[in-house]
Amino acid sequence: MLKEAEKTFSDFLEKKDLKLTSQRRTILRVAFEAEGHFSAEALLSLSKKADSTISKATVYRTLALLKESQILEEQDFGDGKKVYERAQGRKHHDHLICIRCGKIIEFENEPIERLQNAEAQKHRFKIVYHSLKLFGFCNSCG
Amino acid sequence: MLKEAEKTFSDFLEKKDLKLTSQRRTILRVAFEAEGHFSAEALLSLSKKADSTISKATVYRTLALLKESQILEEQDFGDGKKVYERAQGRKHHDHLICIRCGKIIEFENEPIERLQNAEAQKHRFKIVYHSLKLFGFCNSCG
DNA sequence: CTCTCAATTGAGACTAATTCTCAACTAGAG
DNA sequence: CTCTAGTTGAGAATTAGTCTCAATTGAGAG
Ligand SMILES: [Zn+2]
Ligand SMILES: [Zn+2]
Ligand SMILES: [Zn+2]
Ligand SMILES: [Zn+2]
Numbered sequence: 001m002l003k004e005a006e007k008t009f010s011d012f013l014e015k016k017d018l019k020l021t022s023q024r025r026t027i028l029r030v031a032f033e034a035e036g037h038f039s040a041e042a043l044l045s046l047s048k049k050a051d052s053t054i055s056k057a058t059v060y061r062t063l064a065l066l067k068e069s070q071i072l073e074e075q076d077f078g079d080g081k082k083v084y085e086r087a088q089g090r091k092h093h094d095h096l097i098c099i100r101c102g103k104i105i106e107f108e109n110e111p112i113e114r115l116q117n118a119e120a121q122k123h124r125f126k127i128v129y130h131s132l133k134l135f136g137f138c139n140s141c142g
Numbered sequence: 143m144l145k146e147a148e149k150t151f152s153d154f155l156e157k158k159d160l161k162l163t164s165q166r167r168t169i170l171r172v173a174f175e176a177e178g179h180f181s182a183e184a185l186l187s188l189s190k191k192a193d194s195t196i197s198k199a200t201v202y203r204t205l206a207l208l209k210e211s212q213i214l215e216e217q218d219f220g221d222g223k224k225v226y227e228r229a230q231g232r233k234h235h236d237h238l239i240c241i242r243c244g245k246i247i248e249f250e251n252e253p254i255e256r257l258q259n260a261e262a263q264k265h266r267f268k269i270v271y272h273s274l275k276l277f278g279f280c281n282s283c284g
Numbered sequence: 285c286t287c288t289c290a291a292t293t294g295a296g297a298c299t300a301a302t303t304c305t306c307a308a309c310t311a312g313a314g
Numbered sequence: 315c316t317c318t319a320g321t322t323g324a325g326a327a328t329t330a331g332t333c334t335c336a337a338t339t340g341a342g343a344g
Contacts (some may be wrong), residue, residue, distance in 0.1 A: 019340050040331080055294045060331065072297060076218065080302095081330060096267050109261050115254045120276055122267040123247050125238050134262055135269040161311050163321060180304080197323045202302065222331095223301065 002032045005071050005088050012069035026051050026073070027062045035105060037075060037083040077104070098138035105138065124134065144174045147213050147230050154211035168193050169204045170213070178218060179225040179246060219246070219275065241278035247280065
């Protein structure tokens with residue numbers, strides 16, 4: 001999993017004449033070890049544990065590259081900071097977000113995806129990406 | 143339309159022991175005259191034309207109240223600032239957003255709404271609100 | 285291995301949307 | 315009219331994210 005992502009990332013960087021630095025390598029690895037959805041701030045803090053000299057600017061810059069290479073995906077759950085999650089090698093999914101406890105539930109729903117495409121077609125619109133978020137109360141917070 | 147909203151707003155304020163001030167009245171009226179999706183900044187600028195003493199803080203505070211009373215709905219189309227649109231008296235809809243020209247297309251899709259509810263039920267989750275945004279290229283930007 | 289240089293980095297300044305503070309002001313009940 | 319809790323404007327504060335720039339480094343050429 002990580003190996004594949006490293007390959008994807010180095011190919012991506014090479015294609016853009018960018019360099020695979022030790023900082024970029026570290027941040028990618030740390031992002032892969034992080035579970036679920038993590039913020040830039042959390043990634044910075046975890047990355048510093050592996051290499052205390054890694055800076056905020058580099059984490060943000062690297063996140064942009066990981067997003068562009070589709071290794072990570074950016075999500076905005078509406079709490080003022082963006083979060084990221086692994087995308088490469090995973091199926092697309094959407095989210096249920098509990099507005100009381102913050103719990104995130106992921107789901108895959110092919111029929112919805114198909115209807116979204118049909119709706120876009122109706123407007124002669126080409127979807128590049130989409131975001132479906134259902135906010136409310138989870139089972140425990142109901 | 144505006145009359146109904148004024149009634150909703152004054153009832154809402156009364157129920158919360160808040161006052162219907164001239165600033166709040168002005169901002170509500172200006173929001174109703176504004177077409178489509180507008181930012182807090184745009185609403186401030188329009189409100190100042192009606193009453194030059196209205197401040198940024200009051201616009202933000204009033205927007206929060208209009209949102210809470212469900213007269214307006216807040217949207218985040220991902221360009222760094224939130225936008226608002228009339229909600230009272232309108233049907234729920236979701237959005238197609240062109241990532242080249244910024245055009246917003248609204249659509250209503252009952253089957254998708256039903257599938258969302260079914261998906262939530264599957265997780266014993268109570269939806270309070272949701273957001274479905276399809277980003278891509280519109281007809282003209284294709 | 286060394287040279288070279290464009291790409292990269294860390295530190296911290298900066299940006300911009302939104303929120304907060306507080307003293308002066310006012311809606312509206314009585 | 316009076317009283318007072320709620321409201322206001324001005325600008326400071328907050329904060330996620332971006333930018334600047336001098337020093338550093340990856341990696342291809344020799
Ligand atoms: Zn989806
Ligand atoms: Zn997810
Ligand atoms: Zn919807
Ligand atoms: Zn809309």
